[in-house]
Amino acid sequence: MTMQQLMGMMQGLQDAMAASKAEQERIQADLAASQARNDELHRANEELRCGWRDVDEPETANPPREFTTPFSQAILETAIPNTFTGP
Numbered sequence: 001m002t003m004q005q006l007m008g009m010m011q012g013l014q015d016a017m018a019a020s021k022a023e024q025e026r027i028q029a030d031l032a033a034s035q036a037r038n039d040e041l042h043r044a045n046e047e048l049r050c051g052w053r054d055v056d057e058p059e060t061a062n063p064p065r066e067f068t069t070p071f072s073q074a075i076l077e078t079a080i081p082n083t084f085t086g087p
Contacts, residue, residue, distance in 0.1 A: 069076065
């Protein structure tokens with residue numbers, strides 16, 4: 001093998017290493033972006049879970065009434081039993 005052939009082979013290997021390094025950097029950047037997106041989705045999921053917990057918990061404050069009623073506040077706040085059937 002001649003010196004020129006060895007130099008050509010070395011140049012080819014160096015080019016292959018540079019391409020491999022560039023591909024590895026691209027993969028690392030993709031991985032970092034994926035991890036950031038995963039963290040973002042995880043935070044959004046937790047926010048949604050907290051929101052659902054708030055919906056499941058009974059509200060302590062009464063919603064504002066947009067109409068007048070002849071019933072007292074005590075009557076309006078009384079819970080209707082699950083077994084109640086109307087007349």
